[in-house]
Amino acid sequence: MKKYGLSAQEKIKSRKEFETIYQLGKTIHSSNNTIKANYIVDIEEQYPGVEIAVAVSRKSGNAVWRNKLKRLLRESYRINKTDLLNLCSVNNKKVRVVFSTGTFNQREYKKLKLNDVLPGVIEIIEMIKGSI
RNA sequence: AGAUCAGUCCGGGCAAUUGCUCCUCUAAAAAAAUUGGAGGGGAGGAAAGUCCGAACUUCAUAGAACAGGGUGCCGGGUAACCCCCGGGAAAUAUAAGAGUAAUCUUAUGUUUACUGCUAGUGCCACAGAAAAUAUACUUCCCCGGUUUUUUUAAGACCGGGGUAAAGGUGAAAAGGCGGGGUAAAAGCCCACCGCUCUAAUGGUAACAUUGGAGGCAAGGUAAACCACACCUGAAGCAAGGUCAAAUAGAGAGGCUGCUUCCCGGCUUGUUUGGGAAUUAGAGUUGUUCGCUCGAUAGUCUCCGGGUAGACCGCUAGAUCCUGAUGGUAACAUCCGGACAAGAUAAAUAAUUGCCAUCCCGAUUUUUUUUGGGAUACAGAAUUCGGCUUAUAAGACUGAGCUAUUU
RNA sequence: GCGGGUGUAACUCAGUUGGUAGAGUAUCAGCUUCCCAAGUUGAAUGUCGCAGGUUCGAGCCCUGUCACCCGCU
Numbered sequence: 313m314k315k316y317g318l319s320a321q322e323k324i325k326s327r328k329e330f331e332t333i334y335q336l337g338k339t340i341h342s343s344n345n346t347i348k349a350n351y352i353v354d355i356e357e358q359y360p361g362v363e364i365a366v367a368v369s370r371k372s373g374n375a376v377w378r379n380k381l382k383r384l385l386r387e388s389y390r391i392n393k394t395d396l397l398n399l400c401s402v403n404n405k406k407v408r409v410v411f412s413t414g415t416f417n418q419r420e421y422k423k424l425k426l427n428d429v430l431p432g433v434i435e436i437i438e439m440i441k442g443s444i
Numbered sequence: 445a446g447a448u449c450a451g452u453c454c455g456g457g458c459a460a461u462u463g464c465u466c467c468u469c470u471a472a473a474a475a476a477a478u479u480g481g482a483g484g485g486g487a488g489g490a491a492a493g494u495c496c497g498a499a500c501u502u503c504a505u506a507g508a509a510c511a512g513g514g515u516g517c518c519g520g521g522u523a524a525c526c527c528c529c530g531g532g533a534a535a536u537a538u539a540a541g542a543g544u545a546a547u548c549u550u551a552u553g554u555u556u557a558c559u560g561c562u563a564g565u566g567c568c569a570c571a572g573a574a575a576a577u578a579u580a581c582u583u584c585c586c587c588g589g590u591u592u593u594u595u596u597a598a599g600a601c602c603g604g605g606g607u608a609a610a611g612g613u614g615a616a617a618a619g620g621c622g623g624g625g626u627a628a629a630a631g632c633c634c635a636c637c638g639c640u641c642u643a644a645u646g647g648u649a650a651c652a653u654u655g656g657a658g659g660c661a662a663g664g665u666a667a668a669c670c671a672c673a674c675c676u677g678a679a680g681c682a683a684g685g686u687c688a689a690a691u692a693g694a695g696a697g698g699c700u701g702c703u704u705c706c707c708g709g710c711u712u713g714u715u716u717g718g719g720a721a722u723u724a725g726a727g728u729u730g731u732u733c734g735c736u737c738g739a740u741a742g743u744c745u746c747c748g749g750g751u752a753g754a755c756c757g758c759u760a761g762a763u764c765c766u767g768a769u770g771g772u773a774a775c776a777u778c779c780g781g782a783c784a785a786g787a788u789a790a791a792u793a794a795u796u797g798c799c800a801u802c803c804c805g806a807u808u809u810u811u812u813u814u815g816g817g818a819u820a821c822a823g824a825a826u827u828c829g830g831c832u833u834a835u836a837a838g839a840c841u842g843a844g845c846u847a848u849u850u
Numbered sequence: 851g852c853g854g855g856u857g858u859a860a861c862u863c864a865g866u867u868g869g870u871a872g873a874g875u876a877u878c879a880g881c882u883u884c885c886c887a888a889g890u891u892g893a894a895u896g897u898c899g900c901a902g903g904u905u906c907g908a909g910c911c912c913u914g915u916c917a918c919c920c921g922c923u
Contacts, residue, residue: 316462325789326752365789375492376822380793383464387794390463410789426794 318390324365324408333410340439341414342432347385348414349436353444356406362396363408364389373418380424385411387426388433396437399444407440 324330337352366385368378389411400407411433421428 318463320464323789327789328752330789367789374822379823383793387463391794 316390324363342435345414346416347432348412349409351409354406360401360404365410367412372413377418384426384429388430392437
């Protein structure tokens with residue numbers, strides 16, 4: 313597995329997994345309330361690891377803006393995922409996370425840059441690490 | 445040269461690092477999956493809105509008609525079209541000319557759902573006398589009567605007619621304008637203009653031009669119902685097809701167990717222990733065992749079903765590019781060349797550097813140098829042909845306008 | 851992706867042969883009451899989502915556009 317990659321096995325795809333995360337998982341926000349995350353932690357002996365997904369509400373912007381935000385969220389996770397993966401494989405845990413927008417919309421951030429998204433994602437990853 | 449309007453085009457580039465997705469080849473014994481390596485492809489002019497038209501698929505359907513829906517000047521293009529091209533007519537903007545003016549003519553552009561209200565029905569508020577079979581409020585004119593003034597005569601009032609010329613209302617008032625005519629008027633008559641009908645000529649046609657007749661009869665509204673002509677079955681790739689876990693079973697088969705009553709125990713359940721009945725599910729048989737059938741329970745296999753999921757549909761096509769020929773053009777034909785995204789909680793990106801274009805500031809006579817900022821609208825989802833809407837900066841063409849120079 | 855629907859007062863809704871746009875709630879003022887509530891009388895409030903067109907005249911008819919909502923794995 314690539315160190316900074318994000319392949320199809322690390323994504324959440326089925327509808328049932330999303331429903332369990334939204335019903336049973338916990339919700340946390342970043343400090344400036346821009347980014348939200350729902351996550352769930354299970355014990356998994358054979359295949360420990362992390363699965364993620366990214367969701368952006370239809371009301372926050374048009375299609376180009378939403379796609380770009382999703383790419384940036386994935387990029388932010390991809391760069392900072394190494395510590396979280398190591399922690400999971402040591403403790404035999406499986407973490408599933410759905411990143412989504414809180415009060416983040418196109419009017420306030422017309423031009424998106426990586427630096428707009430990165431701090432919130434790092435903060436959330438630290439919070440999840442703390443809860444393991 | 446500038447700004448304006450209209451149309452057409454274009455829709456930043458290169459490199460490094462880190463990633464995503466599809467295809468081909470290759471290694472891990474083979475197949476599948478996965479991983480590694482190499483190579484190649486990876487958003488638009490609107491991909492958007494989903495407003496039209498098709499291809500394709502399934503369902504329905506003997507055929508025809510009605511209803512419903514759509515289209516509506518003429519000719520052509522097209523697979524088809526509420527599309528495109530050419531032409532006609534009308535409206536309108538600007539400029540010039542004519543005219544006292546209304547207005548007309550010419551040129552250039554723009555727009556047009558541009559069949560029919562001389563088939564029928566409906567509607568036209570308020571105002572106004574009257575709003576569609578015209579009527580007669582105030583005027584105007586004639587005749588008769590009464591009355592006043594000094595008389596002819598004139599005024600006032602009443603009655604009977606004439607008229608639609610003037611007034612006022614309205615979006616719109618029953619051809620317009622000028623002359624004749626008359627008691628006053630009136631297409632009552634005449635010229636010009638308009639309208640209707642009709643003939644000839646030109647044109648494939650829409651229509652145009654010219655002549656003749658009528659003598660005004662015919663207000664507006666069909667994006668009112670409707671009439672006429674032509675077109676039209678319905679739904680949509682979440683269409684539809686193939687494979688198919690889990691689960692439920694309503695089906696088929698195999699294997700195992702299976703009578704009823706009473707008493708006791710405790711785990712209060714059709715569980716276990718003991719006893720009794722011998723008519724003990726039915727058949728076979730003298731009887732028992734056994735066997736067959738049936739009921740019921742468990743378990744296994746199949747069956748059908750088609751969910752999760754996977755695959756096909758899925759990208760080579762009314763395809764794109766260059767050139768030639770025909771055509772005013774839309775477009776057609778031919779020669780040659782190219783293969784150019786195919787994802788599915790949904791890829792096509794992120795960061796950095798350099799360059800490009802534009803803007804602002806500093807420096808400088810200019811060139812230059814340097815700092816900062818900006819680079820739009822927007823993301824394929826079965827595929828095409830159009831339409832509509834959004835769009836930074838730039839390029840080109842045309843039109844008239846303004847300024848300068850000659 | 852495909853299909854369908856709705857925009858009228860601060861809120862919930864009426865508004866059909868096209869002719870000066872209404873109801874209820876809420877708001878404000880008066881009356882009533884010692885005061886409040888309730889009751890009662892009155893007032894104010896609208897670019898009829900936006901832009902064009904047809905018509906003498908458009909909330910209504912037609913076209914375009916914007917926003918919102920619903921259904922179909």
